[in-house]
Amino acid sequence: MPTPLAGVVKDVERLQREIIDAAVDRFDAIALESAALVVGNGGVMQMHTARGRRSVSMRTSRPLYRRGGVMIEAVVRGKPGGPWVWIEDGTSAHDIWRRKAKGRGKKKRHAMFGPGLAHPVRVVHHKGSTGRHAWTRAVADLDAAMGDVIDTELREVLRG
Numbered sequence: 001m002p003t004p005l006a007g008v009v010k011d012v013e014r015l016q017r018e019i020i021d022a023a024v025d026r027f028d029a030i031a032l033e034s035a036a037l038v039v040g041n042g043g044v045m046q047m048h049t050a051r052g053r054r055s056v057s058m059r060t061s062r063p064l065y066r067r068g069g070v071m072i073e074a075v076v077r078g079k080p081g082g083p084w085v086w087i088e089d090g091t092s093a094h095d096i097w098r099r100k101a102k103g104r105g106k107k108k109r110h111a112m113f114g115p116g117l118a119h120p121v122r123v124v125h126h127k128g129s130t131g132r133h134a135w136t137r138a139v140a141d142l143d144a145a146m147g148d149v150i151d152t153e154l155r156e157v158l159r160g
Helices: 002-040 081-089 135-157
Strands: 044-049 052-057 064-068 070-074 094-097 121-127
Touching: 002 044, 002 081, 002 135, 044 081, 052 094, 064 094
Parallel strands: none
Antiparallel strands: 044 052, 064 070, 094 121
16 A cells, blocks of 8 residues: 555655756756857857858757756756857967868868958967856856746645
8 A cells, every 4th residue: 555655755756857847947048048148149159160150059958867865966068068168268368270171182271361361371369268157147047046946846736
């Protein structure tokens, strides 16, 4: 015969999962807002790559759940990881060298051209950037909002 406490334990485990899911959903929205404050454009960063300029949406990954006893932990990561690190911690000064063509028979790229460059150059010195702590701000904002998340989920469980 099942004990009355078995149902309570099951409800508590379900409540933990629902609170974490609600917190992750809220964090997704908060992190996007925080990234948008730094990169603008609704959280879409314009990146220069070997293939030209492309748009990269700043987002978070879905959580990986880790269970340990009665505690459930969700691990959320910023995607793509590199741009999140750049807007969090900044970048140091570095040189950007010309790109070399790969493969046989490819034309060798000699230099870079661009606005403000009087002549083709082989290297450009990037002065770096300061971090704007977008991820840290999102975590702090979620911490402030967690009371609302827990209250909402508790009301849902108590109603059902």
